[in-house]
Amino acid sequence: MTLAIGITVFVLxxxxxxxxxxxxxxxxxxxxMSGSNAISGITLVGALLVAGRGDLLSGILGFLAVTFATINxxxxxxxxxxxxxxxxxxxxxxxxxxx
Amino acid sequence: xxxxxxxxxxxxxxxxxILGLKRLSSPVTARSGNLMGAVGMLIAIVVTLFRSxxxxxxxxxxxxxxxxxxxxxxARRVEMTGIPQLVAAFNGFGGAASGMVAAAEFLADGSSxxxxxxxxxxxxxxxxxxxxxSFVAFGKLQGMIPxxxxxFRGQIIFDSALAAAVGGSGIRMASSGNxxxxxxxxxxxxxxxxxxxxxxxxxxxxxIVAFLNSMSGLAAASAGFVIGxxxxxxxxxxVGASGLVLTAIMSRAxxxxxxxxxxxxxxxxxxxxxxxxxxxxxRRATMDDAxxxxxxxxxxxxxxGYGLAVSQAQYGARDLTDRLAxxxxxxxxxxxxxxxxxxxxxxxxxxxADVPYExxxxxxxxxxxxxxTDVALVVGxxxxxxxxxxxxxxxxxxxxxxxxxxxxGAVIVVKRSLSPxxxxxDNPLFYRDTTLMLFSDAxxxxxxxxxxxxxx
Numbered sequence: 001m002t003l004a005i006g007i008t009v010f011v012l013x014x015x016x017x018x019x020x021x022x023x024x025x026x027x028x029x030x031x032x033m034s035g036s037n038a039i040s041g042i043t044l045v046g047a048l049l050v051a052g053r054g055d056l057l058s059g060i061l062g063f064l065a066v067t068f069a070t071i072n073x074x075x076x077x078x079x080x081x082x083x084x085x086x087x088x089x090x091x092x093x094x095x096x097x098x099x
Numbered sequence: 100x101x102x103x104x105x106x107x108x109x110x111x112x113x114x115x116x117i118l119g120l121k122r123l124s125s126p127v128t129a130r131s132g133n134l135m136g137a138v139g140m141l142i143a144i145v146v147t148l149f150r151s152x153x154x155x156x157x158x159x160x161x162x163x164x165x166x167x168x169x170x171x172x173x174a175r176r177v178e179m180t181g182i183p184q185l186v187a188a189f190n191g192f193g194g195a196a197s198g199m200v201a202a203a204e205f206l207a208d209g210s211s212x213x214x215x216x217x218x219x220x221x222x223x224x225x226x227x228x229x230x231x232x233s234f235v236a237f238g239k240l241q242g243m244i245p246x247x248x249x250x251f252r253g254q255i256i257f258d259s260a261l262a263a264a265v266g267g268s269g270i271r272m273a274s275s276g277n278x279x280x281x282x283x284x285x286x287x288x289x290x291x292x293x294x295x296x297x298x299x300x301x302x303x304x305x306x307i308v309a310f311l312n313s314m315s316g317l318a319a320a321s322a323g324f325v326i327g328x329x330x331x332x333x334x335x336x337x338v339g340a341s342g343l344v345l346t347a348i349m350s351r352a353x354x355x356x357x358x359x360x361x362x363x364x365x366x367x368x369x370x371x372x373x374x375x376x377x378x379x380x381x382r383r384a385t386m387d388d389a390x391x392x393x394x395x396x397x398x399x400x401x402x403x404g405y406g407l408a409v410s411q412a413q414y415g416a417r418d419l420t421d422r423l424a425x426x427x428x429x430x431x432x433x434x435x436x437x438x439x440x441x442x443x444x445x446x447x448x449x450x451x452a453d454v455p456y457e458x459x460x461x462x463x464x465x466x467x468x469x470x471x472t473d474v475a476l477v478v479g480x481x482x483x484x485x486x487x488x489x490x491x492x493x494x495x496x497x498x499x500x501x502x503x504x505x506x507x508g509a510v511i512v513v514k515r516s517l518s519p520x521x522x523x524x525d526n527p528l529f530y531r532d533t534t535l536m537l538f539s540d541a542x543x544x545x546x547x548x549x550x551x552x553x554x555x
């Protein structure tokens with residue numbers, strides 16, 4: 001991949017990002033942030049390639065990178081799901097009154 | 100798997116991210132959108148595991164186990180009031196991972212191709228500054244570091260010099276492939292992340308969390324240039340754009356520029372502001388006065404602020420509004436964009452307490468309704484309802500969009516004391532004839548009102 005193609009892809013994706021994100025209503029901004037945050041854990045792809053190389057230095061950096069990126073991905077998607085579960089369902093009829 | 104198949108499957112993953120984000124435009128489809136994003140991520144991970152460059156899986160499995168366990172525990176245990184800290188921490192981890200990927204790539208081959216030479220220092224600096232900045236933000240949100248702006252004399256000059264040194268070591272890395280320049284760059288960027296976040300006041304946290312979100316995306320995108328992965332570039336650009344949009348929205352909601360938020364060291368910590376000077380007599384209400392006013396209203400708009408979140412009063416709010424609805428009162432909530440500690444935070448807290456989201460309206464949707472409303476109940480909010488921001492050009496917060504609660508028939512303000520908000524600005528709302536002040540902790544007040552309303 002050349003630098004020019006990379007920049008092209010980056011700019012086009014950024015435009016898509018702006019278009020999509022501006023349509024998200026304010027009430028969903030927190031799940032949007034934690035969800036997009038989980039997506040930035042895509043760096044896990046790079047971390048895996050580093051960690052799988054087999055030499056010591058790559059192994060150390062790769063372990064840290066895979067661990068951190070996995071926290072980001074797993075935690076990000078899970079916590080977003082937890083929040084959206086509260087938005088989507090009507091638990092009003094269930095208990096949880098009071099508290 | 101062939102190169103082409105790998106690339107196309109990454110494209111599928113990226114498309115799922117975009118479609119998933121699109122589905123976040125409605126609370127009804129949002130959860131499935133998040134699931135689509137997770138499926139896209141799973142595809143990207145599985146495809147990567149089959150790539151030829153990977154010869155050793157032990158480190159990978161270890162990382163998956165440690166990271167997966169930690170991520171699951173954190174996501175399950177966190178209280179909804181703690182979401183901003185958690186997102187800040189996750190941003191930091193993502194940024195650090197991107198920085199490490201770039202550093203490992205540099206140390207392994209020191210290639211001098213242009214896109215690598217330029218983007219390695221960039222993603223290292225962005226990634227490392229993101230993690231240290233995020234952890235300072237985490238500390239401030241968690242109350243481990245004082246929320247007030249912390250800065251020293253000449254800090255702007257110091258930070259500028261630091262930034263220049265980061266740039267210098269980046270250029271040295273790019274031009275000569277010098278390894279010690281990498282370690283220097285990492286150390287300097289780490290320090291810069293700390294010194295740039297410490298001066299930011301607790302009340303500005305919504306902006307800075309959004310900004311760090313954007314940085315973690317940009318770090319991922321530049322790591323994508325380093326390893327030649329379109330998947331990282333696309334996803335990083337999406338997140339970078341998303342973070343910037345939210346940063347802009349939050350800055351606008353405070354009527355400040357991003358530069359002003361980052362450099363002006365504005366305000367206190369939002370929780371222990373200086374005592375007010377006072378601007379005349381106020382009308383003090385008892386719990387019963389307030390309950391009567393609410394119970395006999397036809398329409399009530401609740402305006403929650405961060406004080407409500409701090410005292411975990413969202414359940415009390417929901418109880419009270421349910422009781423009012425039982426009496427036939429029309430109840431709605433007006434949510435200012437900076438009502439919580441991160442964009443949209445107040446909506447999450449109220450959703451947690453099962454307040455129906457149809458009752459939650461944002462500033463643009465509800466502001467015209469205040470003149471037709473009998474009672475506005477302000478709980479733990481101050482600057483976002485200060486009429487001076489609208490009417491008094493000499494006010495420091497003049498121009499900040501506010502909720503026009505003063506135009507409602509009556510206003511009940513639940514507040515601990517008369518102290519001004521984070522901006523340290525007195526609020527003329529408190530001294531108006533139509534305003535009743537109920538001095539109390541938010542939770543005690545709302546629970547008390549919920550008990551009192553049915554007995555009226």
